[in-house]
Amino acid sequence: MPDRAKYFNQLAKQAAKCQVCPNLSDQSAVLSSGNGSLTAEVVFVAEAPGRLGAGRTGIPFSGDQSGKNFETLLDHAGWTRDQVFITNAALCNPLENGNNRRPTAKEIRNCSFYLESVLKIIRPKIVVTLGGVGLQAINLLLGTKHALGKTVAQPITTPRFILIPLYHPSPRVTHWRRTLPRQKRDFREIVVLLKSL
Numbered sequence: 479m480p481d482r483a484k485y486f487n488q489l490a491k492q493a494a495k496c497q498v499c500p501n502l503s504d505q506s507a508v509l510s511s512g513n514g515s516l517t518a519e520v521v522f523v524a525e526a527p528g529r530l531g532a533g534r535t536g537i538p539f540s541g542d543q544s545g546k547n548f549e550t551l552l553d554h555a556g557w558t559r560d561q562v563f564i565t566n567a568a569l570c571n572p573l574e575n576g577n578n579r580r581p582t583a584k585e586i587r588n589c590s591f592y593l594e595s596v597l598k599i600i601r602p603k604i605v606v607t608l609g610g611v612g613l614q615a616i617n618l619l620l621g622t623k624h625a626l627g628k629t630v631a632q633p634i635t636t637p638r639f640i641l642i643p644l645y646h647p648s649p650r651v652t653h654w655r656r657t658l659p660r661q662k663r664d665f666r667e668i669v670v671l672l673k674s675l
């Protein structure tokens with residue numbers, strides 16, 4: 479797409495003013511040059527900004543332990559933030575009684591316009607979802623029903639990009655479901671796949 483920066487800046491401005499979700503209208507959408515490169519070959523789609531992370535810093539996966547884990551994984555893959563793009567199923571931080579909550583299905587649907595627009599602007603070769611909510615958002619765009627438990631770390635060819643569903647790098651997940659060393663291997667496999675494309 480010519481003039482990616484122009485379209486992205488327009489989109490980011492629109493997101494900054496967005497009040498479509500009534501319960502998120504007091505939150506700022508996390509979409510800016512801090513999300514990464516508009517020419518990235520790999521786009522990561524996670525759940526939503528966290529209260530102690532992107533909801534506070536305005537930069538996806540920064541400022542909390544999930545962000546530290548993500549940076550460890552990125553570093554292990556040999557990438558820097560300016561080589562990839564990171565976004566979320568919901569651009570605003572969903573809270574309940576002051577704590578993070580999962581975005582609702584309606585909020586994910588509301589925000590799918592922004593996810594779709596970002597993917598149209600960047601046109602990545604690979605989309606990596608981090609956690610079930612990120613995968614839910616991509617399923618919505620593709621009209622698919624991929625389940626994380628059955629597809630984790632398996633590249634799925636779609637008409638627009640290769641989809642790789644991975645677990646989220648939050649401390650809870652790395653403790654109970656998929657350890658950080660295992661997630662490091664997942665990231666290395668993405669690098670190998672990307673080189674083969």
Ligand code: SF4
Nearest residue numbers: 496499569570588589
């Ligand atoms: S989550 Fe997305 S759709 Fe909902 S208010 Fe924020 S930017 Fe708008």
